[in-house]
Amino acid sequence: MKLYNTLTNQFEELQPIVPGRISMYVCGPTVYSHIHIGNARPLIVFDVVRRYLMHQGYDVRYVMNITDVNDKITEQASKEQTSEALIAQTYTQSFFDDFTKLQNLPPSSFIKVSDSIESIIQYIQRLIDEGFAYQVDNDVFFRVEKIEEYGRLSGQVKADLISGSRVDIDPRKESPLDFVIWKSNANADSFVSPFGQGRPGWHTECSCMIEDTFSSLIDIHGGGSDLRFPHHENEMAQSLALNNHTLANVWMHNARIEMGDEKMSKSLGNIIVVKDLLHDYDPNALRLYVLSVHYRTPFSFRFEQVEFYKTEWERMQRTMVQLHVELDVQQAFNQKVDETWIDRLHGAMDQDFNTANVLSDLYAIMKSINAAVRANESLVMATLYNTVLEYSSVLGLRFELPRLSAKDRMLYSDWVDARESKDYDRADTLRSALMERGILM
Ligand SMILES: [Zn+2]
Missing domain, CATH: 3.40.50.620 (HUPs)
Known part of the structure; x- marks a missing residue:
């Protein structure tokens, strides 16, 4: 280091x-x-x-x-x-x-x-x-x-x-x-x-x-x-x-x-x-902003930038909630992390704490998560999920992840079924219910 x-x-x-x-x-x-x-x-x-x-x-x-x-x-x-x-x-x-x-x-x-x-x-x-x-x-x-x-x-x-x-x-x-x-x-x-x-x-x-x-x-x-x-x-x-x-x-x-x-x-x-x-503003957005610049580099504070990181954080938060719910419903959680991404985390931090590079990687991981969710690759999803949590513990970011009840899981499965069978009215009703419960964002 x-x-x-x-x-x-x-x-x-x-x-x-x-x-x-x-x-x-x-x-x-x-x-x-x-x-x-x-x-x-x-x-x-x-x-x-x-x-x-x-x-x-x-x-x-x-x-x-x-x-x-x-x-x-x-x-x-x-x-x-x-x-x-x-x-x-x-x-x-x-x-x-x-x-x-x-x-x-x-x-x-x-x-x-x-x-x-x-x-x-x-x-x-x-x-x-x-x-x-x-x-x-x-x-x-x-x-x-x-x-x-x-x-x-x-x-x-x-x-x-x-x-x-x-x-x-x-x-x-x-x-x-x-x-x-x-x-x-x-x-x-x-x-x-x-x-x-x-x-x-x-x-x-x-x-x-x-x-x-x-x-x-x-x-x-x-x-x-x-x-x-x-x-x-x-x-x-x-x-x-x-x-x-x-x-x-x-x-x-x-x-x-x-x-x-x-x-x-x-x-x-x-x-x-x-x-x-x-x-x-959410403290996570402020941390993203401060850590987006290497600590030895001065920068000018701009509200447009805080707004930018606010949106960025909301996007990440949505991705992680969706991922968390999918993994919960599918009972697909595991303990694995993606070693390549973890190596990159160490590589960047070992060079005088290059948090700017760590954040670029974190955004890239978020994109991979979206792709994995679309393809429903549960093993990749679980691994990336753990990897993000590892990154966020180093950066001091804190996702708010829902705790699902049996009823939540049932509603969620029903919603997926309704969508697949193109029953859009029912899907909409279930979607609202899930949003109210913080399961969908
Ligand atoms: Zn002193």
Whole structure:
């Protein structure tokens, strides 16, 4: 299985640290608003990565953080004239709802920053003790100068970063690249620490929680490409400081979703909120859309495309219902899969998760199903049925398939008989009855 590693900028064979196991961490949301479609992309992409690893027999431990302590939450609380705790609670719940509705498997664990403050304080203390961080007033800064490799993850040279950094830098910093890992804050919702009352910096949360959870180098660290610098670079710098490793063997970054030619952002007012999309569209259609583009390729969000995938999904759903009913009535289910199609699934996914190719194959399988149903080749039908279910479990698609009662089966057989004997009135009546029961679509 080959993955594109953004740390080395090359395709690499996946080599689990512990054979048969994968440790995986993906940066989660800062909970101060509902998530938009751009935020949903990594959720779907890394869910599929994880599903495929599981499909290949790996025992995957998948962890995601929830940033529920942050200045953006403070701002939102004053805007909504409520408490920070309530903002964090409301949008954490909103995130969980969207996450689940998008048909993502629940991670092994979600970790909240608010539950990790003690260990983050200890982590910062260690950085200070070992000379990698320094305190000025009640703030603590990370000493970037001490990290030889700084800039490696984002492919930048330290000297360029320094000359390119902004002029209005905090004069208390030793170097313009130094970043804050503890920020003083007199707010009632902040925390007491040896450095004074305040809050941890965002970059420190993730590296500390990864160390806490996995206590070693992990296999895969994922997130959106916009996190590569400075967030991931800084996460890695702290790990190099304390543990002398790059935090993850493989760093994976998904490209962003744009709006026309613009970045999707709150300030531009061009946000597509996931909740609104889920109100109007089937989550399967949204997954088809997101997975139709390779995860490292940016794309522009278009409603015509969502409509297209909505229709596409409805067609697939109809095909699978019809197939399911035929197989049920004929009692023709079996356990076989079509090995050629399964090989193609592996072939595409083993090349850095080429979901676009997997989807083209899935559409081709749907055509074969229609042909097999017309020819009434029950063995082929059953094999393709299982194959589609295998594909859909990797892609996180979920067909709604009816459960037939004895009466349903009888009605269905009667309908087939009526059609064959050209009794169209009777066939129509039976057809309506079957449609009402969700057996025909
Ligand atoms: Zn992170």
